[in-house]
Amino acid sequence: MPDPQRRVHNRLAVLRAERGLSRKQLADKLGINYQTIGYIERGDYNPSLELALTIAELFRLPIEAIFSLKPMTPLSEEIFREP
């Protein structure tokens, strides 16, 4: 049984900064309150599956590139990792 209190790690802040979006702009695109973006980024709120999928769709990335149960490694490290 999954623990609802378990932290879901995410790269939302990095992706948002990369695309030059403010929390308000991203929230408006997602149809949620801008504070919710901050809570998700800080790991204080785990988004629903529907919201997580909507975020993935918006960034055109697979959901596992944005959300993970394990701490996220820097994107550059993943891109340039030796095979």
Added chain:
Amino acid sequence: MTTATTSRIEYLPRSRRRLLVAIALVGYPVAVAVLVAIKHTSLNRWLILAAYLLVLLPTLVTLAVSYRYARGRIDGRRARLDERDLSLRQQAYALSHRVLAAILVVATAVTEIYLTNGNTLRFDANTFWPVTMWVILYIPALPSLMLAWIETDQPADA
């Protein structure tokens, strides 16, 4: 309430909000206890009323601040409640129920012990009005108080 005050209330840190909630919950019983203690003294009636209102004032202020903090989310008046707001509201109502249940159980147990020890309880206007006031003040305010209690600090704007 001015926009600046409203904004300051919305960004109150959790530690301060929890202090306000504690004052709001404890304030009224303290005010009633003060009133009962000084009611039968030789003090002037107006002085007693003034002392009661003075002790009650922090409760009313903290209740108003807590209501302002949660307004729109707890009563559903905000046009758009997102999934976090809805989940928080649900948690606040559930916690309110638990707190209310605990208060009622404790109050019933204390009354039972008091009566079992051979005391009698007169049920007249003097006994009834503090209870009525408590119900009027707290039952509608409890969900707002609990929301102010449970919500974590808002992330800084970015």
